[in-house]
Amino acid sequence: MRSGPLTAAPGLRGGGQPRSRHGRWIVAALAVTQTTGYGVLYYAFSVFLVPMARDLHASSTQIAAALTLSILIAAICALPAGRWLDAHGGRGLMTAGSLLGAAAVLAWSQVTSLWQLYAVFAAIGVACSMVLYEAAFAVIIAWYGGDTRGRANGILALTIVAGFASSIFIPLTGLLVEVYGWRHALLVLGLAYGLVAVPLHALFIRRRPAASRTPEAAGERADLVKAAVRRRPFWLLVLAFTASGGAVATIAVLLVTYLIHLGHPPVLAATLAGLLGVLSVTGRLLTTGLQTRLPAALIAAVIFALQGVAALLLPVFGSMVAGAIGCVLLFGLGFGIASITLPHLLVDRYGTAAYATLSGRIAVFSVADKALAPLGAVALAQAVGYTWVMGAVAAACTAAALALVAYHRV
The missing domain is CATH 1.20.1250.20 (MFS general substrate transporter like domains)
Structure with missing residues (x-):
């Protein structure tokens, strides 16, 4: 038999505002940014593997190591990103992460050596920790608070839409590479991601209430x-x-x-x-x-x-x-x-x-x-x-x- 749940102070447990019409707009905005984010920052990589290896005179293993590095960096950054989300909410973090991700993809289009590729993917890893599922779920959970049904439906809707990221972006990226070449394809993807994700994160996601940003609240979260x-x-x-x-x-x-x-x-x-x-x-x-x-x-x-x-x-x-x-x-x-x-x-x-x-x-x-x-x-x-x-x-x-x-x- 499981023990009773750990509880925070009354002002913290809810973690956000009640379900509202704005909650649906938050979920809709995040569904778009998650689909685009996973498509551009993760799934598109497989399409670029062969042309990058050819142009950078590197093996497929050396190129693939960049994605592995990105995922490991995202893992390392997950903890500080989580602390920020609990204290401040997702607006600032996800907006900054979108800017970083878009800039990194644009820089990716200009790489001429392996060390440059690895540096770009280290930046992409940081951006992923700021903008992908963990951050999006935290925003939805904070908004709906104790509304279990609203929270579950919001996460389900988000993951259903974003689940098609690979189905959309892998063929789209392949078409862009075929028509424009891999470097220009990355320019298109980087600009598109920035134009979509930055305004949606900045306009639709709310900051945490002021009570969540006090030293007392931080101490209670730490406990x-x-x-x-x-x-x-x-x-x-x-x-x-x-x-x-x-x-x-x-x-x-x-x-x-x-x-x-x-x-x-x-x-x-x-x-x-x-x-x-x-x-x-x-x-x-x-x-x-x-x-x-x-x-x-x-x-x-x-x-x-x-x-x-x-x-x-x-x-x-x-x-x-x-x-x-x-x-x-x-x-x-x-x-x-x-x-x-x-x-x-x-x-x-x-x-x-x-x-x-x-x-x-x-x-x-x-x-x-x-x-x-x-x-x-x-x-x-x-x-x-x-x-x-x-x-x-x-x-x-x-x-x-x-x-x-x-x-x-x-």
């Missing part, structure tokens, strides 16, 4: 965070979402290669991998609907366990088209549920006052694992084969499921 991180439930969340994030990132990176290794044509492999984005939306809708009837931790635990089963079955049945489709469908249902389950669990136990700080502490681990796990998986595949990689993915999913079951019980 709440200290109490949380000294207890077992918080670290069970860290384990669950770090293990799950690494497993999902590994499948996202290696699925096409592994399906081709199993004997499927490249077009079919890419098509099946593309289902993951669509299925992530399905999984989010299913999870949100079930949360009204069942504990969120147990719902996620079951879905993580099913992902582990899918990873184990893929080496056995994946050489057949029907088997590959079934395994991808089963794994894909859990592809996006972490992003909506973690905010629910954090707010349910700890309230909204220190949400962004606690979320940032978890992101330090989970985001870093998303960057490093695929690299380890590639090394493992080269050493002992893909079957062992799928076994490791299954083990990570199982660990995530067991951690959430334990979390539900304390």
Whole structure:
């Protein structure tokens, strides 16, 4: 049986203003900026990999290391970004992050050496910690406060729209590269991101109330965070979402290669991998609907366990088209549920006052694992084969499921 929730002072627990019509405008604005942000700052990179490697006279591995660096920098910056969001709100941070992200993409278009590319992606990593999901969720949670339904619907709407970022921006970027070349394509994307994200963040996101910015409020948030991180439930969340994030990132990176290794044509492999984005939306809708009837931790635990089963079955049945489709469908249902389950669990136990700080502490681990796990998986595949990689993915999913079951019980 879980213990009672940690609580902040009465003036802090709500963390924001009641649900209102403006809340829907906030969600709509963030849906646009998240879709554009993920599309430009993350997903477009895959399209630029080959032309950049050719023009910079570098290997694909050297170019890909820039994205890994960006993700690691975002993980390091997650904690200070979370503290700022809890104290000041998202307007200043997300507006500045949008400016930094747009400027970094424009600078990316001018790089002529690897060190310049890495410097640009370090800046992109900082920008990502300021403008992507963790920050957007903190804004929504602070605005809706204790309105559980409004908060859940806002996060669901945001993630459904942003879930199509790759489907929109990968082909769009490919078209821009084909027509204008990769450097001019980046100029277009950088300008577009700045023109979209900067005004939307500046105009629609509100600052935190003055009471949240006092030294007393900061002290109460610090006490709440200290109490949380000294207890077992918080670290069970860290384990669950770090293990799950690494497993999902590994499948996202290696699925096409592994399906081709199993004997499927490249077009079919890419098509099946593309289902993951669509299925992530399905999984989010299913999870949100079930949360009204069942504990969120147990719902996620079951879905993580099913992902582990899918990873184990893929080496056995994946050489057949029907088997590959079934395994991808089963794994894909859990592809996006972490992003909506973690905010629910954090707010349910700890309230909204220190949400962004606690979320940032978890992101330090989970985001870093998303960057490093695929690299380890590639090394493992080269050493002992893909079957062992799928076994490791299954083990990570199982660990995530067991951690959430334990979390539900304390």
